[in-house]
Amino acid sequence: MKCPFCQHTDTQVLDSRVSEEKDTIRRRRRCLACERRFTTYERAELVMPxxxxxxxxxxxxxxxxxxxxxxxxxxxxxxxxxxxxxxxxxxxxxxxxxxxxxxxxxxxxxxxxxxxxxxxxxxxxxxxxxxxxxxxxxxxxxxxxxxxxxxxxxxxx
Missing domain, CATH: 1.10.246 (Serum Albumin; Chain A, Domain 1)
Structure with missing residues (x-):
């Protein structure tokens, strides 16, 4: 995952949690270059025909x-x-x-x-x-x- 602050590609996942609806995963990350923290969300992409x-x-x-x-x-x-x-x-x-x-x-x-x-x-x-x-x-x-x-x-x- 690319850091949104310094664009470095090495980040570490600090914490992962499933949303209350159980359809999203929230990940707290830390950039290994600039040490800044940010959050990402992961959701399955379903493509309808x-x-x-x-x-x-x-x-x-x-x-x-x-x-x-x-x-x-x-x-x-x-x-x-x-x-x-x-x-x-x-x-x-x-x-x-x-x-x-x-x-x-x-x-x-x-x-x-x-x-x-x-x-x-x-x-x-x-x-x-x-x-x-x-x-x-x-x-x-x-x-x-x-x-x-x-x-x-x-x-x-």
Whole structure:
């Protein structure tokens, strides 16, 4: 680590501590040339994959857009903010663990659909209607019937 005062490259770590959030390491250092002390912070850099849109354009992953899509679908639904945060975290972990440098926007849409299915069926249908571009009531009925499952033996409609 280069000293910020004299630019010497030899420094000694005097103390290391993990932050309360457990996502950063704080290191207290001393320059071996000028004897001055300074603090550095170490944090893992996680690079999210680029998103390939349907038209072929590539854009940077935007966590605010993901959160906004989930929040819009879940608007006025009985789902806690902590559950939305957990869903965003699960989606981001999946994107990171997948290991790809680029992912199609459809892949993210499918991950959102899976999370909404788990969280709230009404929000799932709302999102599906926009994401899959429903054009008539029949498509809504089809998704609702899929959610309801097959009729039980002996049921008559």
């Amino acid at each position: 680029a998103v390939v849109k349907r038209n072929g354009n590539r854009v940077d992953y935007n966590p605010a857009k993901l959160r906004g899509s989930l929040s819009l679908a879940l608007r006025k639904r009985p789902v806690a903010v902590s559950e939305i945060d957990a869903a965003v975290t699960r989606i981001e972990e999946r994107l990171l663990s997948d290991g790809r440098r680029e992912v199609p926007s459809q892949f993210i849409g499918e991950l959102v659909m899976a999370e909404l299915f788990r969280l709230d069926k009404v929000a799932y249908i709302r999102f599906a209607s926009v994401y899959q571009s429903f054009e008539d009531i029949g498509q809504f009925v089809e998704v609702i019937n899929q959610l309801a499952g097959p009729p039980a033996p002996g049921d008559r409609h």
